[in-house]
Amino acid sequence: MKLLKIGISGVRGIVGETITPQLVMNFACAFGTYINSKPVLMGRDTRISGPMLHSACISALTSTGCDVIDLGICPTPILQYMVKKLRAKGAISITAGHNDIKWNALIFINQEGTYLNTFQGEEVLDIYHLGKFAKASTDKLGRISSANNYSDVYFKNLSKFLDVQTIKKADLKVIIDPCNGAGAKSIDALSQHLNFELVSVNNEPNGFFPHDPEPRPRNAQQVASIIKVIKADVGFILNSDVSRVSLVAENGETLSEEYALPLIASHYLKKTPGAIITNFSTSKMIEDVAQYNNCTIIKTKVGQSHSIQTLIHEDAVMAGEGSGGIAIPEFQPTFDGFLTIGLILEIIAKRKKKISQLIKELPKYHIVKEKIYCPPTKVHSVVNGVKKLYPNQEINDSDGIRVDLDNGWVHIRASVTEPMIRIIAEDKSKEGAQESAEKVINFISSLLK
Numbered sequence: 001m002k003l004l005k006i007g008i009s010g011v012r013g014i015v016g017e018t019i020t021p022q023l024v025m026n027f028a029c030a031f032g033t034y035i036n037s038k039p040v041l042m043g044r045d046t047r048i049s050g051p052m053l054h055s056a057c058i059s060a061l062t063s064t065g066c067d068v069i070d071l072g073i074c075p076t077p078i079l080q081y082m083v084k085k086l087r088a089k090g091a092i093s094i095t096a097g098h099n100d101i102k103w104n105a106l107i108f109i110n111q112e113g114t115y116l117n118t119f120q121g122e123e124v125l126d127i128y129h130l131g132k133f134a135k136a137s138t139d140k141l142g143r144i145s146s147a148n149n150y151s152d153v154y155f156k157n158l159s160k161f162l163d164v165q166t167i168k169k170a171d172l173k174v175i176i177d178p179c180n181g182a183g184a185k186s187i188d189a190l191s192q193h194l195n196f197e198l199v200s201v202n203n204e205p206n207g208f209f210p211h212d213p214e215p216r217p218r219n220a221q222q223v224a225s226i227i228k229v230i231k232a233d234v235g236f237i238l239n240s241d242v243s244r245v246s247l248v249a250e251n252g253e254t255l256s257e258e259y260a261l262p263l264i265a266s267h268y269l270k271k272t273p274g275a276i277i278t279n280f281s282t283s284k285m286i287e288d289v290a291q292y293n294n295c296t297i298i299k300t301k302v303g304q305s306h307s308i309q310t311l312i313h314e315d316a317v318m319a320g321e322g323s324g325g326i327a328i329p330e331f332q333p334t335f336d337g338f339l340t341i342g343l344i345l346e347i348i349a350k351r352k353k354k355i356s357q358l359i360k361e362l363p364k365y366h367i368v369k370e371k372i373y374c375p376p377t378k379v380h381s382v383v384n385g386v387k388k389l390y391p392n393q394e395i396n397d398s399d400g401i402r403v404d405l406d407n408g409w410v411h412i413r414a415s416v417t418e419p420m421i422r423i424i425a426e427d428k429s430k431e432g433a434q435e436s437a438e439k440v441i442n443f444i445s446s447l448l449k
Helices: 021-034 050-063 076-085 118-130 150-161 164-169 186-194 221-227 257-271 285-292 304-313 337-351 355-360 379-389 430-448
Strands: 004-007 010-014 040-044 068-073 090-094 103-109 144-146 173-177 197-200 234-238 245-249 276-279 297-300 318-320 366-373 401-404 408-414 420-427
Touching (some): 010 021, 021 050, 021 090, 021 118, 050 068, 050 090, 050 103, 068 076, 076 103, 076 150, 076 337, 150 186, 150 337, 173 337, 186 197, 186 337, 234 337, 245 337, 245 355, 257 285, 257 337, 257 355, 276 304, 297 304, 304 318, 408 430
Parallel strands (some): 040 068, 040 090, 173 234, 276 297, 276 318
Antiparallel strands (some): 090 103, 234 245, 366 420, 401 408
């Protein structure tokens, strides 16, 4: 099965099978044509396929007349932050985020520093499919340049947004695992600007991932094994482009990535109340936190583009997903792992409580996340077929199939990043969540035979 996912925010696939230099050049040409041959930023994570795709992108963009400001290895939130600062018309981030080393992707970013919205994404796709790209003459070819001290600009502004003095007084020791991705070495700058003691693991930007770069408890064992020994206050796991974060408590407990959003919301909503944007696959914890603070929850489809565009349209105060991605528009409207880390350190410092104590204050639910591979040609019909499992219950089909049950809910949808069906179930009991998920998995397996 050849794996390629094309969407409004970009293109993603397995390098050497579906992600090839020719495909990348065509998409980059389409993007360069879309932004009318204006200046564009380039950045990438550390994947070993990155330099190849980076070269293909730069060649294509300059052929359309775009001047390229190359930031090299750069976390996506920093790349997005610099779009406005450097007055670019857009940016391309070469990263597959949470996917394993075989994957890579082009993420398209507009002049506001956010993922493309639906209309912008469809326009780029139309240009790509038509194949009518801008072709600059010799005297109008784009030029390539680099930017200096851009990381420092970002971290200085992040420091102004956070209560750095309170963080400093708390004298925190923090362990961070950037998985040798784009966050490697950048976390050193984060610690210097926020004044905490950093203990790093997998902090070399070499692209050799010691585990899947998805921030989840299963990938946090290395941090968990040493956090008590070194007496750190909290641990963080990052994905390869620093858009997602999960936590490890000071006692070594590996915490679900679902905790980041409600933990930050419980703190941030007290000083900045307003609507929160999330998706149909995120834990009910955020709904309970919002209700406690008399704030509204607005749900949208899974994916950063959907969350951020709804955030902007609804003038909400924050957006986030259960995957560990969080955006605060007061700083910048994008999922930002550095901001997430900073806010959690601010909470620990201000509340003067251990992370394990703060987590216990949140509502208690059990969530199960499963996936089953499915041929792209069958995925939507199979998801729709799951409706037969719930003949007497109300079904929300805004994004796949979402069913609210007596003590929880279950969500079945086609993945936006991989050829698979995702099954997320939550319940007040662990057994209930597992039972709901297994019921769906068994049914889908029977459909795929």
